[in-house]
Amino acid sequence: MQDYSVIGKRLPRLDGMEIVTGKAKYTDDIVLPGTLAGKILTSEYPHARILHIDTSKAEKLSGVRGIITGKNVPMVQYGFANFVRDEYPLAFDKVRYIGDEIAAVAAIDEDIAEEALDLIEVEYEELPSVFDPEEAMKPGAPRIHEHAERNICSNHVSHVIGDVDKGFRESDYVREDRFVTQNVSHCFLETRNCLADFNANGELTFWTSTSSIYLDRFVLSHLLKIPVSKIKGNRPFVGGGFGGKGETVSCQICAALLSMKTGKPVKITLSREEQFIADRGRHRWIFELRTGAKKDGTIIAKQCRAIADAGAYNSLSFLILMHSVGYFDIVYRVPNVRYDGDMVYTNNPPCGAMRSFDCVQLRLADDSHMDMLARDLGIDTIDLYLKNVSGPGDLTASRYKLDSNGLRECIERVRDDSGWRDKRGRLPVGRGIGFAVGASIAGAKSSNDDPDASSALVKINEDGSVNLLIAAHDAGQGSRTVFSQTVAEELGIAIDDVKVNFVIDTDIIPQDQGSYASRTTIGLGNAVLAACRDAKRQIFEVVADQLHASAEDLEAKDGVIYLKGSPDGRVSFKDEGGALSLCLTSKKVVFPIIGRGHFEPETEPFDWKTGEGNISIAYGFTAKVAEVEVDTETGRVKVLNVTSASDVGKALNPLFLEGQDEGAIAMGIGQALFEKLELDKGQILNPSFSEYKIPTALDMPRTIRSTWVETLDPHSPFGAKGIGEAVIVPMPAAIANAVYDAVGVRINEFPITPDKILEEVEKKGKLGE
Amino acid sequence: MKCLIRLKVNGETYEIAVEPRKTLLDVIRNEIGLTGTKKGCNMGECGACTVLLDGKAVCSCLVLGVEADRREVITIEGLGNGVHPDPLQEAFVKHGAIQCGFCTPGMIMTARKLLDENPSPSEEEVREAICGNLCRCTGYVKIVEAVLDVARSEKGGRDAGLLSHR
Ligand code: FES
Ligand code: FES
Numbered sequence: 001m002q003d004y005s006v007i008g009k010r011l012p013r014l015d016g017m018e019i020v021t022g023k024a025k026y027t028d029d030i031v032l033p034g035t036l037a038g039k040i041l042t043s044e045y046p047h048a049r050i051l052h053i054d055t056s057k058a059e060k061l062s063g064v065r066g067i068i069t070g071k072n073v074p075m076v077q078y079g080f081a082n083f084v085r086d087e088y089p090l091a092f093d094k095v096r097y098i099g100d101e102i103a104a105v106a107a108i109d110e111d112i113a114e115e116a117l118d119l120i121e122v123e124y125e126e127l128p129s130v131f132d133p134e135e136a137m138k139p140g141a142p143r144i145h146e147h148a149e150r151n152i153c154s155n156h157v158s159h160v161i162g163d164v165d166k167g168f169r170e171s172d173y174v175r176e177d178r179f180v181t182q183n184v185s186h187c188f189l190e191t192r193n194c195l196a197d198f199n200a201n202g203e204l205t206f207w208t209s210t211s212s213i214y215l216d217r218f219v220l221s222h223l224l225k226i227p228v229s230k231i232k233g234n235r236p237f238v239g240g241g242f243g244g245k246g247e248t249v250s251c252q253i254c255a256a257l258l259s260m261k262t263g264k265p266v267k268i269t270l271s272r273e274e275q276f277i278a279d280r281g282r283h284r285w286i287f288e289l290r291t292g293a294k295k296d297g298t299i300i301a302k303q304c305r306a307i308a309d310a311g312a313y314n315s316l317s318f319l320i321l322m323h324s325v326g327y328f329d330i331v332y333r334v335p336n337v338r339y340d341g342d343m344v345y346t347n348n349p350p351c352g353a354m355r356s357f358d359c360v361q362l363r364l365a366d367d368s369h370m371d372m373l374a375r376d377l378g379i380d381t382i383d384l385y386l387k388n389v390s391g392p393g394d395l396t397a398s399r400y401k402l403d404s405n406g407l408r409e410c411i412e413r414v415r416d417d418s419g420w421r422d423k424r425g426r427l428p429v430g431r432g433i434g435f436a437v438g439a440s441i442a443g444a445k446s447s448n449d450d451p452d453a454s455s456a457l458v459k460i461n462e463d464g465s466v467n468l469l470i471a472a473h474d475a476g477q478g479s480r481t482v483f484s485q486t487v488a489e490e491l492g493i494a495i496d497d498v499k500v501n502f503v504i505d506t507d508i509i510p511q512d513q514g515s516y517a518s519r520t521t522i523g524l525g526n527a528v529l530a531a532c533r534d535a536k537r538q539i540f541e542v543v544a545d546q547l548h549a550s551a552e553d554l555e556a557k558d559g560v561i562y563l564k565g566s567p568d569g570r571v572s573f574k575d576e577g578g579a580l581s582l583c584l585t586s587k588k589v590v591f592p593i594i595g596r597g598h599f600e601p602e603t604e605p606f607d608w609k610t611g612e613g614n615i616s617i618a619y620g621f622t623a624k625v626a627e628v629e630v631d632t633e634t635g636r637v638k639v640l641n642v643t644s645a646s647d648v649g650k651a652l653n654p655l656f657l658e659g660q661d662e663g664a665i666a667m668g669i670g671q672a673l674f675e676k677l678e679l680d681k682g683q684i685l686n687p688s689f690s691e692y693k694i695p696t697a698l699d700m701p702r703t704i705r706s707t708w709v710e711t712l713d714p715h716s717p718f719g720a721k722g723i724g725e726a727v728i729v730p731m732p733a734a735i736a737n738a739v740y741d742a743v744g745v746r747i748n749e750f751p752i753t754p755d756k757i758l759e760e761v762e763k764k765g766k767l768g769e
Numbered sequence: 770m771k772c773l774i775r776l777k778v779n780g781e782t783y784e785i786a787v788e789p790r791k792t793l794l795d796v797i798r799n800e801i802g803l804t805g806t807k808k809g810c811n812m813g814e815c816g817a818c819t820v821l822l823d824g825k826a827v828c829s830c831l832v833l834g835v836e837a838d839r840r841e842v843i844t845i846e847g848l849g850n851g852v853h854p855d856p857l858q859e860a861f862v863k864h865g866a867i868q869c870g871f872c873t874p875g876m877i878m879t880a881r882k883l884l885d886e887n888p889s890p891s892e893e894e895v896r897e898a899i900c901g902n903l904c905r906c907t908g909y910v911k912i913v914e915a916v917l918d919v920a921r922s923e924k925g926g927r928d929a930g931l932l933s934h935r
Contacts (some may be wrong), residue, residue: 012862012863012865013862013865016861016862016867017858017862018856018869019856019862019867019873020845020857020858020859020861020862020873020874021845021846021848021849021854022803022805022844022845022846022874025804025927026807026871028804028808029798029804029913031802057848077912110789114889127881148868186905187903187905188869188871188903188904189807189809189815189817189869189871189872189904190807190809190869190871190904191809237870237873238811238869239807239869239870240868240869240871240905240906241869242905271811272809272810272811272812272814272815328871381846387810473871476867476868476869476870476906477869478868545849549875594925599853653916655865656865656886658865658910658911659865659868659906659907659908659911662867662907662908662909662910662911663905663906663907663908664908666905666908666909667905667908682884684850687838688810688812688814688831689810689812689814689815689903690812690814694903695906695908696899696900696901696909697895697899697902697909697912697913698897698900700896700908702892704908704910725927743812
């Protein structure tokens with residue numbers, strides 16, 4: 001394996017000191033003189049026609065500076081994907097869920113804005129509503145969107161490979177299961193927000209906590225009819241995202257609209273309760289799974305019927321359904337596959353993208369189902385996976401091209417590292433061990449004609465310092481630091497000489513689409529690499545003259561530029577008389593030396609009716625084993641330890657990889673055992689951290705072992721693949737399977753709470769008698 | 770009606786007219802302009818707003834500004850001596866105990882309080898101490914490591930100091 005100087009090292013975050021000293025500025029920390037506070041009025045009804053909105057009383061309240069409603073803002077529809085635009089910035093004819101935005105107020109402070117909301121009178125005509133996706137699909141159910149027959153978002157998806165019915169007939173054993181997952185909220189610590197400042201030149205400047213500042217700029221331009229050249233977006237530090245800040249939402253649009261109306265800067269920061277309601281988290285899925293296998297564990301056919309509750313608007317639901325098709329067969333080699341899926345509108349709050357694009361729910365269901373299948377067949381679960389696992393070079397049933405795939409090695413690694421062979425089936429009652437696998441896209445592929453591009457600039461100054469200018473939408477993953485490592489490695493300089501921007505300013509920083517789809521590592525990584533090479537080429541041409549060599553034969557490493565294979569042909573990069581001195585006197589280059597890099601993945605055809613097509617540049621894989629202890633008196637589950645192995649392509653910075661894995665383990669524990677958005681007729685019953693619990697330091701296992709499998713993906717810088725999403729995928733299923741191993745009960749409706757465990761244990765006890 | 774309060778923040782005295790219902794968190798952030806202290810919930814449920822009030826770690830969103838009259842507050846900006854950061858701040862960077870960083874200021878204040886009271890906590894004591902500070906990014910593993918590392922080195926330093934006096 002190649003020997004690197006900076007890549008692969010456990011380097012700390014370059015922006016770390018900013019954060020720990022409290023100097024890092026997040027959107028809500030930014031203050032402009034005279035800023036007004038914005039507040040949004042939302043619907044109290046799950047489904048109603050708006051007959052009349054009277055803002056006159058609110059307008060008279062002293063301190064109120066502006067009010068907008070659906071009637072006096074641009075009536076342009078928007079939505080994440082251009083073929084499913086079903087939302088307006090503010091509802092104007094109908095509200096479709098409790099929380100649908102109706103009006104917004106700007107006032108001199110938040111208290112007055114809040115008071116003004118109470119004074120706005122809305123006359124509704126209540127409409128029949130529906131909250132269950134299976135009900136919503138039935139004929140005669142209330143129609144939520146005019147365009148959506150039977151409340152199906154976009155279209156029914158049906159994907160068939162091989163002859164599934166024949167496959168089941170030829171199987172020795174067929175198992176069927178039904179699982180229902182729950183709604184989960186992102187719970188990033190920084191709620192969504194926006195500070196917008198519209199000026200007399202017709203220019204809009206905004207600051208916002210986002211995973212895609214360029215997308216926000218695009219949506220604002222589309223809605224407000226301001227050209228992008230007159231909109232400047234700023235992305236300061238961001239307090240977490242996990243997929244939940246990739247979509248432009250009402251609070252951003254309303255801040256801009258209110259600033260346009262009042263001519264003053266307007267800031268909207270959602271309260272925690274507002275965030276719970278506006279959050280577009282994980283969908284509630286219903287999975288009906290069927291698998292047929294030979295006695296020896298060879299899988300012959302797999303079938304999935306999936307129905308998910310999209311909530312009141314499409315958001316990213318349809319795209320998520322597309323991924324679900326591929327995630328169903330990505331981990332196996334199986335000749336016959338059928339997937340039928342529907343995303344269904346209901347009057348619940350809309351759901352959207354969250355870490356892994358809902359692969360985690362699918363694998364939770366399927367890995368639970370497969371664990372039971374293995375037990376039925378009398379085969380060790382891990383052996384069952386090893387018999388059917390997908391491999392490098394595979395083209396999956398859904399046409400995913402797995403050019404690199406280290407899943408087999410991940411599985412073997414966790415089996416050996418966890419002591420699986422000694423523990424499975426041999427632990428005392430109340431103790432159990434469980435296994436599951438995961439996968440995720442690692443870099444969005446441009447599908448059809450929708451580009452997914454990244455650009456980067458590398459600026460080399462006279463003194464040898466280097467500025468890296470990139471739109472790394474880093475929310476803690478460490479991408480700014482990793483790309484600085486890339487620059488140091490590629491130019492052969494010290495990382496201390498690289499300075500990277502912490503804020504993304506759309507006027508200055510070259511565009512990148514944002515941090516979603518685990519795309520940054522490969523997408524922006526390739527752009528950074530290209531920018532380095534462009535800068536290096538310019539320097540090499542000067543150095544080549546000096547060394548009487550050709551630029552192609554030069555290499556840069558550890559502060560020296562040298563002629564490959566020749567010990568004498570070398571110059572220092574930045575010392576007196578070195579490469580930079582040569583550049584200063586050369587006519588071939590001018591300072592600063594600018595390297596430009598761009599990357600755009602090849603487009604590939606994608607079929608929206610079947611979900612078939614190679615959706616990503618690369619795919620990340622992971623396997624996890626969890627050991628749990630179940631208290632049979634209280635039903636409480638304690639996760640004792642987790643063993644994890646992930647195919648990351650190449651570990652660029654193990655410190656950050658561990659951080660991603662450990663954070664994902666925490667999130668997976670919450671999802672498996674207690675996190676659930678409680679809904680009653682569309683109303684969220686637990687919109688606070690005291691009622692919606694997320695894991696604390698006490699809920700974590702005391703031992704976590706995270707390791708990496710390096711498969712060196714051919715499409716990516718140094719072979720690395722983004723892994724932030726894949727790592728969460730197996731966690732809930734590993735716990736579910738461990739709980740079964742411990743007490744012999746299977747909970748098919750998640751989360752696995754103590755009361756459900758006790759109930760099942762009791763039922764089982766009765767059966768046993 | 771605003772009330773005039775006088776409080777010391779990070780060693781500086783401030784006299785401010787505040788509305789009685791404004792929280793200490795809002796006073797620190799909006800009146801004094803120290804934005805290192807974060808607002809994650811404003812309900813006392815996340816710990817992001819933790820500061821030291823007369824040496825006690827409190828959620829500043831649960832304290833009214835007027836209650837801080839004549840009292841002393843230390844925020845994240847008041848740790849270390851301005852030139853050198855606090856060992857906890859350094860350890861959080863070194864151990865990778867920060868991701869998005871939004872929980873970090875509150876987390877460090879809680880950890881500082883713990884180490885001031887209990888210089889050599891066990892892992893369980895660290896976990897107990899920080900269990901009111903929510904972090905959605907890190908899984909707490911590296912946070913616990915960072916705190917334990919500082920405890921070891923601060924205690925080491927202290928013990929070594931004692932020895933040299935003997
Ligand atoms: S902001 Fe004070 S505890 Fe959350
Ligand atoms: S680092 Fe993001 S919440 Fe803790």
